[in-house]
Amino acid sequence: MDVWFRKDMVYLMLENINDMNAAESFKDTYISIYEDQLRELPQDSYYLFDLEGMEVFSTEGEHLGKIDIVYQTGANDVYEIVNGNKSFLIPAVKEVVKEVDIKNKKMVINIIEGLLE
Secondary structure, three states, X not given: OEEEEEOOEEEEEOOOOOOHHHHHOOOOOOOOOOHHHOOOOOOOOOOHHHHOOOEEEEOXXXXXXXXXXXXXXXXXXXXXXXXXXXXXXXXXXXXXXXXXXXXXXXXXXXOOOOOOO
16 A cells, blocks of 8 residues: 655555546545554654543643544644533643643643633
8 A cells, every 4th residue: 555645635555446446436435544554643743543532631630521522623633622511622732732641541731811711
C-alpha cells in the first residue's frame, strides 16, 4: 500500500486495485488498518481514537470529565468534555492543553478565564 498527501487529501494505492472502476467500489466506505501499521506522529500530535475517552483534569488536579468527541475545525481541534449531564468545549491549543498522557489516558488543562462557562 502506498500513501501520499496532496491538497489536504489522502491518497491510497491499494494492492490488487489497479483501475478507477475497482477503486470507485470503495467510495464512501471505511478502510481500516492495524494499530501497529500506524505512522508515528510528530510531537504534540495524536490520533483521535487516542484522545476519545481520555480523562481530563485541571492543573490543580480537579477531575473535569472525559473527552467525548474531538471536533476538527480547521484552525485547531476542539475537545468536548462530558461529566455527567454537563459538557463543555475546550480548544486544543498550548495555552490550554498542558499535558497529554496517551499511555494513562489522561489530559491536564489550564483553565483560563471563561473556558468552562
